[in-house]
Amino acid sequence: MNSPAIERILIPESEIRRRVAEIGRLVSEDYRGRDLVLVGALKGAFVFLADLARAVAIPHEVDFVRASSYGNASSSSGTVRVACDVSLDLKDKHVLLVEDIYDTGCTMATLLERLAAKGPASLEICALLVKNRPREAEVAIRYAGFQIENVFVVGYGLDFAERFRHLPYVAVVSRNSARTA
Numbered sequence: 001m002n003s004p005a006i007e008r009i010l011i012p013e014s015e016i017r018r019r020v021a022e023i024g025r026l027v028s029e030d031y032r033g034r035d036l037v038l039v040g041a042l043k044g045a046f047v048f049l050a051d052l053a054r055a056v057a058i059p060h061e062v063d064f065v066r067a068s069s070y071g072n073a074s075s076s077s078g079t080v081r082v083a084c085d086v087s088l089d090l091k092d093k094h095v096l097l098v099e100d101i102y103d104t105g106c107t108m109a110t111l112l113e114r115l116a117a118k119g120p121a122s123l124e125i126c127a128l129l130v131k132n133r134p135r136e137a138e139v140a141i142r143y144a145g146f147q148i149e150n151v152f153v154v155g156y157g158l159d160f161a162e163r164f165r166h167l168p169y170v171a172v173v174s175r176n177s178a179r180t181a
């Protein structure tokens, strides 16, 4: 009913819920006793961050950065712009960058560089999805939710031309139908 552009559900809501709870437990153990800041990359990570923050059982702060690399297309433009920076002081904090998807790696590399310059005590990445594809920039993912094939996906925060972010699951959009959606 959502749209003919949705081809199939790749990761159902129940599986996402289970995995986010697991990651939340891992983060809670790994960062116990430390000043943890979850930094969500807007817009794509807003749903994941909201669920992850509630699955992390230790005190922590939340902030956001905003980068854009895709514009309104389903292929990377190759350039990444940091449109909005964090507002918290990250000096000596343990920062976990929360991303929707590790695709070409350009966005994460840019955001890592920006966050590293703020002098955090540590800086790691948590990505809901890791796409199986060649990278333009390699980064180390400390917590990876799901490995997925090299297809364009939407839902659970991810969009195609700003659509489908609200879907509670991750789904595949066919590029042909996506173009006409």
Ligand code: IMP
Pocket: 041, 044, 069, 070, 076, 080, 099, 100, 101, 102, 103, 104, 105, 106, 107, 108, 151, 152, 153, 154, 158, 159, 160
């Ligand atoms: P990268 O810089 O190529 O790694 O792209 C990162 C950003 O592109 C992600 O944070 C997403 O917002 C977007 N992106 C990459 N792959 C997809 C996808 O399959 N669906 C929706 N957005 C995507």
Ligand code: MG
Pocket: 044, 070, 158, 159
């Ligand atoms: Mg996007």
